Amino acid sequence: MTYKILVVEDDQAILDLMDLLIRKLGYEPVLIGNGIDALKSIQADPPALILLDIMMMPLNGWEFLEKLRTECRMKDLPVIIFSASPAVDEHIAKIRDPHLGVLHKPVSLAELRDTLKTYLP
Amino acid sequence: MPMDRYIGIAGKKLSHTDIVRVCVILSLTMCCILLTSVSLSLRVETIYSQLFYFPILYAAYFFPRRGLYLAGFCAIVYEILAYVYLFPNTSALLLTTGQAILFICIAGVVSYFIEKINSSEARYRSIFDTSLLGIVLFDQNSFAIRMANSYFLQILGYSQEELHAMTFPQLLSSKDEQRRFFEFLGSSEDVINFETMLLTNRQETLWVNLSWSRINGNLVSCSVINIDERKRAEQDARENYQQYQQVTESAPTSIVILKNNVIVYVNPSFLAFSGYELGELIGKDLYMFIHADDRDEFPVFSETADSRIPLPGMTEIRLLAKNGESRLAAFFFTWIIQKGSPAVLINLMDITERERLKQTIAKDNERRRGIISTVAHELRTPLQPIMGYLNLLTEDPQTYGVTDETRAILNRCAKSVDRERQIINQMLELSVLDSGKIPLKYSKFSVYSMLKTILDAGGYITKADITLDVPQDLTIEADENKVSIVIESMLSNAINYSKPPRKVRIMYSTSPADPMHRLSIQDNGIGITNSQLDEIFEPFQLPDSGNMSRKYDRIGLSLSIAKKYVQMHGGFISVDSIVNLGSTFTIHLPKQRPEEEISHDV
Numbered sequence: 180m181t182y183k184i185l186v187v188e189d190d191q192a193i194l195d196l197m198d199l200l201i202r203k204l205g206y207e208p209v210l211i212g213n214g215i216d217a218l219k220s221i222q223a224d225p226p227a228l229i230l231l232d233i234m235m236m237p238l239n240g241w242e243f244l245e246k247l248r249t250e251c252r253m254k255d256l257p258v259i260i261f262s263a264s265p266a267v268d269e270h271i272a273k274i275r276d277p278h279l280g281v282l283h284k285p286v287s288l289a290e291l292r293d294t295l296k297t298y299l300p
Numbered sequence: 301m302p303m304d305r306y307i308g309i310a311g312k313k314l315s316h317t318d319i320v321r322v323c324v325i326l327s328l329t330m331c332c333i334l335l336t337s338v339s340l341s342l343r344v345e346t347i348y349s350q351l352f353y354f355p356i357l358y359a360a361y362f363f364p365r366r367g368l369y370l371a372g373f374c375a376i377v378y379e380i381l382a383y384v385y386l387f388p389n390t391s392a393l394l395l396t397t398g399q400a401i402l403f404i405c406i407a408g409v410v411s412y413f414i415e416k417i418n419s420s421e422a423r424y425r426s427i428f429d430t431s432l433l434g435i436v437l438f439d440q441n442s443f444a445i446r447m448a449n450s451y452f453l454q455i456l457g458y459s460q461e462e463l464h465a466m467t468f469p470q471l472l473s474s475k476d477e478q479r480r481f482f483e484f485l486g487s488s489e490d491v492i493n494f495e496t497m498l499l500t501n502r503q504e505t506l507w508v509n510l511s512w513s514r515i516n517g518n519l520v521s522c523s524v525i526n527i528d529e530r531k532r533a534e535q536d537a538r539e540n541y542q543q544y545q546q547v548t549e550s551a552p553t554s555i556v557i558l559k560n561n562v563i564v565y566v567n568p569s570f571l572a573f574s575g576y577e578l579g580e581l582i583g584k585d586l587y588m589f590i591h592a593d594d595r596d597e598f599p600v601f602s603e604t605a606d607s608r609i610p611l612p613g614m615t616e617i618r619l620l621a622k623n624g625e626s627r628l629a630a631f632f633f634t635w636i637i638q639k640g641s642p643a644v645l646i647n648l649m650d651i652t653e654r655e656r657l658k659q660t661i662a663k664d665n666e667r668r669r670g671i672i673s674t675v676a677h678e679l680r681t682p683l684q685p686i687m688g689y690l691n692l693l694t695e696d697p698q699t700y701g702v703t704d705e706t707r708a709i710l711n712r713c714a715k716s717v718d719r720e721r722q723i724i725n726q727m728l729e730l731s732v733l734d735s736g737k738i739p740l741k742y743s744k745f746s747v748y749s750m751l752k753t754i755l756d757a758g759g760y761i762t763k764a765d766i767t768l769d770v771p772q773d774l775t776i777e778a779d780e781n782k783v784s785i786v787i788e789s790m791l792s793n794a795i796n797y798s799k800p801p802r803k804v805r806i807m808y809s810t811s812p813a814d815p816m817h818r819l820s821i822q823d824n825g826i827g828i829t830n831s832q833l834d835e836i837f838e839p840f841q842l843p844d845s846g847n848m849s850r851k852y853d854r855i856g857l858s859l860s861i862a863k864k865y866v867q868m869h870g871g872f873i874s875v876d877s878i879v880n881l882g883s884t885f886t887i888h889l890p891k892q893r894p895e896e897e898i899s900h901d902v
Contacts (some may be wrong), residue, residue: 192682193684195685196684196685196688199688199689200691203692203696262677263677263678263679263680263681265672265676265677265732283680284681284683285681285683285688285717285721286687287688287691288688288691288692288695
C-alpha cells in the first residue's frame with residue numbers, strides 16, 4: 180500500500196509542487212488549503228503523516244496541531260512542521276511532542292525523501 | 301634670669317658684678333687688717349674694730365654664707381693681731397675677743413635673714429621662670445614691657461632685651477586686635493580670657509588667651525596661655541566641615557544620612573531627585589519613601605546602630621517621588637560617624653533613565669528579531685518551488701524531456717538556490733546568536749572521527765591535499781555540532797581562498813599545563829593583510845572587499861558564526877597569515893567547560 184501524506188498549506192504554488200514531489204517519492208498526496216477542512220478530512224480518513232505549514236488563516240499550524248492532538252485524539256500521528264519561519268524551532272522545543280518533526284522551507288527533494296523515510300519505512 | 305654672663309672661678313660661677321663685689325670685699329678686708337695692725341702697733345687706744353663691719357656686712361648681704369666665713373676669718377685675724385700687740389694686757393685682750401665674737405654674731409644674723417629673703421625670692425622666680433604660662437609685666441601707662449618669663453620669650457621667639465625695647469600692644473597682631481585690647485583694658489581693672497593673636501619674632505601669628513591684673517606700682521601682670529594649637533585645630537575642623545559640606549551639597553549624586561532609620565541629612569541632589577522639600581524629609585523614616593514592592597530589599601538598621609554590622613552592597617531600589625512617580629536608584633550604603641555616633645550614609649544614583657533605555661533596547665532587539673524572522677520567512681518561501689522543481693527536473697530528466705545540457709544548467713541553478721538558502725540561514729543564525737539565547741549541548745567526542753566525517757561528507761579530499769595531524773585517540777568535551785560547523789567553515793574558507801594545488805594541514809597541539817585544546821587549519825591561500833585581520837570575523841566582510849569579492853563570490857558570514865560558537869565555549873579563534881603564502885586559523889577551546897555552561901546543563 181502507498182502511504183497517504185496530508186499537506187496542509189495555504190500557498191497554492193507550494194501545494195502544486197508538493198503534489199509532484201510526493202508522487203515522485205512514491206506516496207499519495209492529499210492537498211488541503213486550510214486547517215479546518217484538513218481536520219475534517221483527517222477524521223474521515225486519517226493519513227500516515229501530515230506536512231504542516233504554520234502561517235495560515237484562519238487556523239494557524241499550532242492551533243491545528245493542538246486540535247489534532249486533543250479533539251481528534253491523534254496523539255501518535257507523525258506531523259512534520261513545514262515552514263519558512265525561523266521561529267518554529269523554539270516553539271517545537273517548547274511543546275515536546277514526540278511525534279513532531281521539522282523541515283525548513285526550502286527543502287530539496289533529497290531532504291524531503293530522507294525525512295519521510297524516517298517516519299514511513 | 302639668664303641675663304648676666306658667667307665666668308667660672310674656682311669651680312663657682314660668678315657674674316661680673318659678683319667679681320667686682322668680691323674685689324671690693326677683699327680690698328676692704330685688707331684695708332681693715334692694715335689699719336688695725338697700724339693702730340695696734342702705734343698703741344692707739346681707740347681700736348677700729350668697727351672697720352671690719354664694712355666688708356663683713358657687705359659680704360653677708362651679697363653672699364650670705366660666705367659673709368659668715370669672712371666674719372670668722374676677720375675675727376681670727378683681729379684676735380691674732382690683738383695678741384701680737386696687746387699681750388699681756390688681759391682686759392684689752394678680753395675686749396678684742398668680745399669684739400671678734402660680735403663680728404661672727406652680726407654676720408650670722410644678717411646672712412640668716414638675707415638667705416631667707418633670697419630663698420623665697422628664688423622660689424617665686426623659679427615659678428615665674430618654669431611656668432608653662434607666659435607671664436609678662438608691663439607699665440600701665442606707657443605699656444613698656446618690664447619683664448617677661450622664659451616661656452613667654454620662648455613662644456614669641458624674642459630675647460629679653462628685644463622685649464624691653466617694646467611696648468605690649470606692639471606684640472598684638474593687628475590694629476583691630478590692638479583696639480580691642482585697649483577697649484578691654486579700659487573697661488575694667490582685671491580681665492580674664494581675652495583671646496587674641498600675637499605676632500612672633502618670625503612675623504607669625506599666635507593664638508593666645510590673655511588674663512591680666514594690676515599689681516603694685518604701675519605694673520600690670522599679664523598671663524598668657526598658648527591656645528594656638530587648639531585654635532588651629534578648631535579652624536581646620538571648621539574648614540574640613542565646610543569642604544565636606546561643599547562636596548555633599550554640590551554632589552551630582554544624591555546623598556542621605558540615616559540615624560536610627562531616620563533621615564538626618566539630604567543633599568540638594570536628593571531633593572531634586574525625590575521632588576520633596578527638606579522639611580518633608582528630615583526626621584522621617586526613609587522606608588516610607590520606598591516603593592511598596594521594594595521594601596523587602598531595603599535593609600533595616602537596628603535602633604542601636606552598630607558600625608560592625610555589615611551593610612548590603614549595591615542595591616537597586618525604587619523610590620517614590622513626590623509626584624507619585626517611582627524612580628529607580630542604585631543605593632550604596634556606608635557606615636559613618638556623625639556627631640559621635642554611627643550613622644548610615646547612602647549614596648543614590650538615579651538609574652531610572654538607564655533602566656528605561658535598557659527596556660527600550662530590549663524592545664528594539666525583540667522587534668528587530670521579529671522583522672528578521674518575517675523577512676526570512678518571506679525570502680525562503682518562494683525558494684521552495686524553485687528548488688523543488690529544479691530537483692524534479694534534474695532527477696527525472698526523461699519525464700520532463702530535459703537534455704543533458706539543460707540538466708547541467710539546471711544543476712547550477714539548484715546550487716545557486718542552495719547557496720541562497722544557506723546565506724539566509726546563516727543570517728538567521730547570527731541574529732539568534734546576537735540575542736544570546738542558544739544553549740550548548742556538551743558531549744565527549746573524538747576529534748579525529750569528527751574531522752573524518754566532515755572531510756568525507758564535504759568531498760574536501762578531492763578539492764585539496766589534506767594532511768590530518770591529529771591524535772586518533774583525542775576526545776574533547778564540547779558541542780560537537782557547533783564545533784563541526786566551525787571546522788567546516790574554516791575548511792571551506794581555506795579552500796575558497798586558495799588556488800590549486802591546494803594544501804591544507806589540520807594540526808592539534810596542547811600540553812598538560814595548557815588549559816586549551818588548540819586546533820589549527822593551515823592553508824597555502826592568498827593570505828590576509830594585517831588591516832583585514834580584525835574585520836574578517838565581522839559579518840559581511842570579505843578578504844579584500846574591493847577585488848577578491850568578485851573573484852571569490854562568497855559572503856563572509858560563516859566566520860562570524862564560527863567566532864561566536866567558539867566564544868560561547870569560552871574560547872577564541874586566532875589567525876596567522878602571510879599574504880600570498882597562506883593563513884593559519886587556530887581554534888582555542890578550553891579543556892574545562894565554563895562554570896555557567898555546567899549549570900545550564902539539563
